[in-house]
Amino acid sequence: MKQFLSIIFCISLTSVCFGQVTEDFADGDFSNNPTWTGSTSHFIVDASKQLQLSNSAAGQSYLSTAFSSTNLANYEWQIFVKESFSPSATNYGRVYLASDQADLTLPLNGYYLQFGETLSNDAVELFRQNGSASVSVCRGTNAAIANSFGVRVKVTRDNMGLWKLYVDYAGGSNFLLEASGTDATLNFSSFFGVRCTYTTSNANKFFYDDIHVGPQQAPVDITLPTVVNVQATSASSISILFSEPVERSSAELISNYKADNSIGNPLSASLQADGRTVVLSFSKHFTNGTQNGVEISNVKDLAGNLIAPTSFSFLFFQAVAAKTKDVILTEIFADPSPQIGLPAQEYVEIYNRSASPFDLAGWKLSDGTSNATFGSHIILPTQYVVICSSSNTGLFSSYGNVVGVSNFPTLNNGGDDLTLKDPDGKTVDSVNYSFAWYHDVDKQEGGWALELIDVDNTCGDEDNWTSSEDPSGGTPGKQNSVFASKPDLVGPQLLSAVAASPTIVNLSFNEKLEKDLSAVELIISPEIAVSKKYFTDQSLKRITMELSSALSLKELYTVNVKNLTDCAGNFIQTDFDRLSFALPETADSLDIVVNEILFNPRTGGVDFVEVYNRSSKYINLKNWTLGNYESGAITKPSVVTTYDYILKPTDYLVFTSDPESLSLVYSQSNRQALFRMQLPGLPDDTGSIALASDDGLVLDHFVYSEKMHSPFLKDNEGVSLERIFFSGLTNDANNWKSANASAGFATPGFVNSNSRTESSINENSVRVDPEIFSPAEPGRDFSKINYRFDQSGMAANVKILDSQGRLIKTLANNETLANEGFFRWDGDRDDGTRSRMGYYVVWFEIFDTSGTTTIFRKRAVIGR
Secondary structure (H helix, E strand, O other): OHHHHHHHHOOOOOOOEOOEEEEOOOOOOOOOOOOOEEOHHHEEEOOOOOEEEOOOOOEEEEEEEEEEEOOOOOEEEEEEEEEOOOOEOOEEEEEEEEEOOOOOOOOEEEEEEEEOOOOOOOOEEEEEEEEOEEEEEEEOOOOOOOOOEEEEEEEEEOOOOEEEEEEEOOOOOOOEEEEEEEOOOOOOEEEEEEEEEEOHHHOOOEEEEEEEEEEOOOOOOOOOOOEEEEEEEEOOEEEEEEOOOEOHHHHOOHHHEEEOOOOEOOOEEEEOOOOOEEEEEOOOOOOOOOEEEEEEOOOEEOOOOEOOOEEEEEEOOOOOOOOOOOEEEEEEEOOOOOOOOOOOOOEEEEEEOOOOOEEOOOOEEEOOOOEEEOOOOEEOOOOEEEEEEHHHHHHHHHHOOEEEEOOOOOOOOOEEEEEEEOOOOOEEEEEEEEHHHHOOOOHHHOOOOEEEOOOOOOOOOHHHEEEOOOOOOOOOOOOOOOOOOOOOOOOOOEEEEEEEEOOEEEEEEOOOEOOOOOOOEEEEEOOOOEEEEEEOOOOOOEEEEEEOOOOOEOOOEEEEEEOOEEOOOOEOOHHHOEEEEOEOOOOOOOOEEEEEEEOOOOOOOOOEEEEEEOOOOOEEOOOOEEEEEEOOEEEEEEEOOOOOOEEOOOOEEEEEOOHHHHHHHOOOOOHHHEEEOOOOOOOOOEEEEEEEOOOOOEEEEEEEEHHHOOOOOOOOOOOOEEEOOOOOOOOOHHHEEEOOHHHOOOOOOOOOOOOOOOOOOOHHHEEEEOOEEOOOOOOOOOEEEEEEOOOOOOEEEEEEEOOOOOEEEEEEEEEEOOOEEEEEEOOEOOOOOEOOOEEEEEEEEEEOOOOOEEEEEEEEEEOO
């Protein structure tokens, strides 16, 4: 900076001149040229040729030199000031621009700059001092020198007493106007100087250099003005900041500015008080969220330098709260393998279907376990944006707008629950997709994206999604390949009504419903009042009813739903507004039996297993399993359903992997009884099937063989095996026959073609007394199986079965009965061993000479 002074002033002055001071301490001395007086022993000129305070104790120190002027008009002061500490009320410096006294610690009249103050708002500030009182003239930026600093300051005063304070906080000569103020109280000076106030720790941390005091110089300005920043200040105005003050007439000429996007020239251009900022006002409003550009030309600085024609972009963005479904999920790429054409990485796509732009900063994408938070990115109306992992952004950049996020959720291939939320945690959209949404068994194997069909059908779920038809496998960042209008014009359907407890009934529907349930009527017959009704989850497909009184066992109820609408406003369909339900009971062994099985289907066909509820109970199949049966246990189990499903008394249910294909092959099948699930393996020659409850109890099992088919069949392919008697033993080969040709070789969901009517005898004709006994307890060490019929001469088979349906004891085999009598069971087995504690079934079969057979099943319990 030593060369700086000679360039600025073009002369080398090293002594005091009339009304002028120039000092750069280049001679390493402050005792002459000019001469400084005061606390001379407290200062040195350091190795960097700067004046430095060099004391060892706390105090006040000053130096002053002659600066004599009777008129301060049009004067200029420059000085470099460095304080290597954070200023405070006990550690600060002053530069006296003008003083009538040499001793700067005494009362005086003059002007000074102060560097440091109480608290942390330290700023460069200009004061006038009269005696011991000081008044602020102007003040720079708060906290600009709150920490250690090295700044260069320039101060000017005109003939009207207007003071201007310029600062370069980097210590160079790129001064910016910090403040200005008018004070013409004093107009003379005798001295210029510096004063330091300090504690011991800062007694050597004040530095001064490159001092110039004298008439204002008029440097030649050859620098062209430039645009520093353009910012939208409203929907129809922008603020342009220039690099230096500009000439008013050119700055306010509207033809010097033109905005693109058909906005044109401004209505007005107004130069602000700082001389560097011009505010333009336009007749047309800017589109919210759209990037615009403005062309600027022919603007001059104060020296007449003309700006080079330039264009600057600006964005007007006004935040608007997103409503539900303003931004929606439109594409899901959960399984990139095998690769069809898209990058082999997961992504989702979102679409702004509203008329407002949104800044995605703080939005979240979640699958329930992982949360990905978006950075700032404006999504415009009708714009698609691809969301992927930050590490995969480059893979999708060529597809359009891409936002990379850390912690991108892992998308489950078979289905997942995705939620899009705004920064306030409000759900804007959610999707719970599954394999069924592909509607294509080949594409669901991977490499193809799920695409939304109609962006305006915000109520559609499965019916409004399908697999992409684009040859690459998806359409990230652009309109979907299956884009079409598919409005929801059909009302909802009641799919199920399940009693979860005696006072709780859950209703499920086939589509999203209107959130407001206040007008909905839920009428139960026989009459029970509904005390509360509310949605079970965010899918808006399940409603819970709380009842005012408890349901009764074995009572069939009906619920009728009225005034219910889906989220599109369609009322519930009249043919699907009511269902029957009952309070489910716990199932016992053989309450539900295997009734029909197809294990060797025709080419292109599928296996099926039919079961029948032969009890009087309503039974919930939730979390039940179907599997093979080996060594007394169920193996390779498949879950029937994870939802509530009630099987009514005398109802059939058919398990198959493809109900559609089965109903096509067997046109007489009962479509409503077909239940989709993944069956365990059923070999074509021999195999087994078993049904188990949610607590692991095997209700029934069947070991089949192709040899059980009729010997008169030429080919058993596509022919099912049917149970003859519900009450007959499941694994008795004589209780099974091939389905009749007249019935189409299978009767899935209907009465078996080989079914036989069983005689009706009073259930109380056979009784177990006592039902609970203990072989080790005298007086209760056996159980009697009493019988009483209205005729004699019938034959009987009486057997004891364990809870798995296995024979452990034969009490009678084709034994002729009197009309009344009993059998005794001591808890023993056929092999002579004692049976374990637990539940057992007394199988009592009677038949007469006409072949009519009746079977009784009674319970016997071995206790302690």
